[in-house]
Amino acid sequence: MKKETPYRAIIIDDDELSRMILERHIKATPSLELVKAFNSSTEGLAWLLQNEGVDILFLDVEMPEMTGIDLLRTLPKKPQTILITSHKDFALQAFELQVSDYLLKPVDFTRFTQAVLNTTSKLEAVQSAQAAPAPPAAAAAAQPDELFVKVDNKIIKLKYENISFIEARGDYVVINTENKKHIVYTTMSAIDQKLPAELFLRIHRSFIINLKKIEMIEDDSVFMQEKYIPIGGSYQSKFYSRINKL
Numbered sequence: 001m002k003k004e005t006p007y008r009a010i011i012i013d014d015d016e017l018s019r020m021i022l023e024r025h026i027k028a029t030p031s032l033e034l035v036k037a038f039n040s041s042t043e044g045l046a047w048l049l050q051n052e053g054v055d056i057l058f059l060d061v062e063m064p065e066m067t068g069i070d071l072l073r074t075l076p077k078k079p080q081t082i083l084i085t086s087h088k089d090f091a092l093q094a095f096e097l098q099v100s101d102y103l104l105k106p107v108d109f110t111r112f113t114q115a116v117l118n119t120t121s122k123l124e125a126v127q128s129a130q131a132a133p134a135p136p137a138a139a140a141a142a143q144p145d146e147l148f149v150k151v152d153n154k155i156i157k158l159k160y161e162n163i164s165f166i167e168a169r170g171d172y173v174v175i176n177t178e179n180k181k182h183i184v185y186t187t188m189s190a191i192d193q194k195l196p197a198e199l200f201l202r203i204h205r206s207f208i209i210n211l212k213k214i215e216m217i218e219d220d221s222v223f224m225q226e227k228y229i230p231i232g233g234s235y236q237s238k239f240y241s242r243i244n245k246l
Helices: 016-027 041-050 068-074 090-096 109-131 137-141 188-194 233-243
Strands: 007-012 032-038 056-060 080-085 101-104 146-151 154-159 163-169 172-177 181-184 200-204 207-210 216-218 221-224 227-230
Touching (some): 007 016, 007 041, 016 032, 016 056, 016 109, 032 041, 041 068, 056 068, 056 109, 068 080, 080 109, 101 109, 101 233, 146 181, 200 227, 207 221
Parallel strands (some): 056 080, 080 101
Antiparallel strands (some): 146 154, 163 172, 163 207, 200 207, 216 221, 221 227
16 A cells, blocks of 8 residues: 655664765655654654654664664664664664664665665555455465475475475475475476465575574574575565564
């Protein structure tokens, strides 16, 4: 559901240059309206506690009075938040707090636009879910929970919940379950189309993972089944956005 009026945004960033860049980017984005800009985390927090109706918060991480992370932890009701940081190391901690996205300083307009699109898509999804009637129970029950694949001369059934990850190996893929590996002669694109998007995500040109099987995220890799799986650079933004919904 598209919003007819611009999304209301505020900035909390003690870095004057960064704040000016963000203000310029917001003013150049028709879907956004800049409501307030603060150079103090405590002043910004006080304003947020007294005012509602903010859709998107652009929040600096490293501030002297109170860090952006601490500010978010203090807020009882959090708007969609895009973190602004000079250090990529804050990304994982940020997503634990369910931020929408993060931007590295100096903020590039193309990356800014991508983050805004990701964030407004989430806001639209929430609005649509609130407006839509609940789906019939029978329709929900009809969703398949299994995948049939050809292994050697047999067609076997694999439960989605038992699949941990899928790895590309030349002209075949290896489907890794909790206790077995299955070699299937198909492409990653073909098998990706058969898997439910709410459960599986491609995080690398050679890997599709079951999001429910993630044990740990470290240094842009996921750890599952005693294996570190890299998150490809072009897949990182979508991955970190998705894990907020789990």
